[in-house]
Amino acid sequence: MSEKFLTADSPEQLSMLFGQLDGNISRIQKDFNVTVVSRDGGIKIIGDGDTDGAEKAIRALMDMARRGNAVSEQTVRYVTSMVAEGVEEELQELGGDGICVTASGKILRPRTVGQKRYTDAIKNNTIVLGIGPAGTGKTYLAVAMAVKAFREHKIKKIILTRPAVEAGEKLGFLPGDLQDKVDPYLRPLYDALFDMFGAESFARYMEKGIIEVAPLAYMRGRTLDEAFIILDEAQNTTSEQIKMFLTRLGNESRMVITGDITQIDLPDSRKSGLVEAIKVLRGIDDIEIHRFTEKDVVRHRLVQDIIKAYEKYNEGRKNNHG
Numbered sequence: 001m002s003e004k005f006l007t008a009d010s011p012e013q014l015s016m017l018f019g020q021l022d023g024n025i026s027r028i029q030k031d032f033n034v035t036v037v038s039r040d041g042g043i044k045i046i047g048d049g050d051t052d053g054a055e056k057a058i059r060a061l062m063d064m065a066r067r068g069n070a071v072s073e074q075t076v077r078y079v080t081s082m083v084a085e086g087v088e089e090e091l092q093e094l095g096g097d098g099i100c101v102t103a104s105g106k107i108l109r110p111r112t113v114g115q116k117r118y119t120d121a122i123k124n125n126t127i128v129l130g131i132g133p134a135g136t137g138k139t140y141l142a143v144a145m146a147v148k149a150f151r152e153h154k155i156k157k158i159i160l161t162r163p164a165v166e167a168g169e170k171l172g173f174l175p176g177d178l179q180d181k182v183d184p185y186l187r188p189l190y191d192a193l194f195d196m197f198g199a200e201s202f203a204r205y206m207e208k209g210i211i212e213v214a215p216l217a218y219m220r221g222r223t224l225d226e227a228f229i230i231l232d233e234a235q236n237t238t239s240e241q242i243k244m245f246l247t248r249l250g251n252e253s254r255m256v257i258t259g260d261i262t263q264i265d266l267p268d269s270r271k272s273g274l275v276e277a278i279k280v281l282r283g284i285d286d287i288e289i290h291r292f293t294e295k296d297v298v299r300h301r302l303v304q305d306i307i308k309a310y311e312k313y314n315e316g317r318k319n320n321h322g
Contacts, residue, residue, distance in 0.1 A: 261274060
């Protein structure tokens with residue numbers, strides 16, 4: 001039986017590491033087949049399992065807490081997966097000052113290495129394509145980076161758009177005028193802006209035209225200068241639509257295009273413009289294509305499990321057809 005002891009910085013750090021009802025430590029115990037207990041102002045790891053792995057995971061969580069990262073169940077799952085792959089040193093990239101402060105006073109930080117590299121790509125490139133599954137923060141982080149650029153006076157407008165493509169429903173059957181019909185498609189964008197600015201500031205900026213949230217069709221014929229432009233759900237654009245969008249880019253502007261190529265709602269006969277754009281734009285200077293994986297999912301743990309299950313299912317179908 002092996003034993004290891006780690007000294008904690010403070011009782012508060014110990015409490016954060018163990019989590020509510022010891023939920024965080026229970027996860028580590030299960031993943032590494034060890035027993036973890038609080039002893040003499042520190043953490044004792046006991047067992048015949050992978051005590052080295054458990055030590056690496058707990059040390060990584062301690063380091064993340066010191067750099068201002070919250071330690072949640074999702075964080076623990078992420079850290080243990082990084083340790084299992086032997087890439088826990090990459091976790092050093094996380095932490096720091098954060099992207100921006102939300103209306104509620106929360107400091108918003110990337111929660112995975114994939115998210116950190118995505119925000120770095122947005123910072124260092126004029127156009128970024130963020131490709132990946134649901135729950136990876138593609139849109140939310142893009143909005144946060146837009147708010148950061150606006151507050152730093154690097155841009156004068158924030159423009160958010162997405163194609164009004166139905167996922168099983170028809171716009172014509174929804175009540176109200178055109179704006180009422182398209183608003184449900186734009187709701188995730190509204191929600192992210194509410195979080196960043198608060199309802200009052202958001203309404204004021206909308207009234208002044210500083211923030212614009214509109215269907216993709218409204219972008220045609222415009223040149224967008226000094227703006228941060230986000231195209232969400234881009235997997236549901238046609239080739240013509242995404243080319244039209246890309247060519248709206250004006251001086252001193254930035255663009256972020258987000259999408260999940262496994263959730264295309266276009267009719268089967270129509271090719272996704274995002275899939276084509278990934279091929280066309282590859283290798284162009286000042287354009288970066290960032291791919292998220294299921295490890296970057298920061299929603300409920302079941303979202304990650306669902307994505308993995310579908311990937312396994314679809315891979316099995318491909319092999320059977322082959």
